Amino acid sequence: MGRIPWGPGTFGSVVGLGWFALLLATGNVYLFLAGIVLSIGLSVWLCGEGEKILKQKDPGSIVLDEIVAIPVCGLVWVWLQWRTAHVLPTADKFLSTWRLILFLFVFFRIFDIAKPWPIRKSQSLPSGWGVTVDDLLAAVYVNVVVGVGVWLRVI
Helix, strand or coil: CCCCCCCHHHHHHHHHHHHHHHHHHCCCHHHHHHHHHHHHHHHHHHHHHHHHHHCCCCCCCCCHHHHHHHHHHCHHHHHHHHHHHCCCCCHHHHHHCHHHHHHHHHHHHHHHHHCCCCHHHHCCCCHHHHHHHHHHHHHHHHHHHHHHHHHCCCC
8 A cells, every 4th residue: 555656645544444443343432542542652663663664754655654543533523422422433323424534534634745833843753753643633633623524513
């Protein structure tokens, strides 16, 4: 996927939607959150190793950072669902909410590519931190958009 000559981050983001659904499929909020935290830690480590092997700063062929950031993009939606029903939304509910998927995907790609402040600055963090944190910050921006979208009832 990272070797795809055009848009490897976009393809990584599609896989991230699947990772989000898989985490929701656990049906357990603690496993969901643990999966996010552990995958972020794994991304920092593996992306840092990838930079060393490839001898490049944040090479496009590394897409694990996009994969682990996509579930973070949906945390506001998950929290709103949890607050209402006190249960983790199901993977089926996520996969059937096409507007949410579209919002997550499109706005994540916009923020990941445009890199508004402080996303671009975060890339100067050492090793895998710079690779992963910029995508996590893009996910924070997405959560703001999703929150507004839910408030406006367009999601």
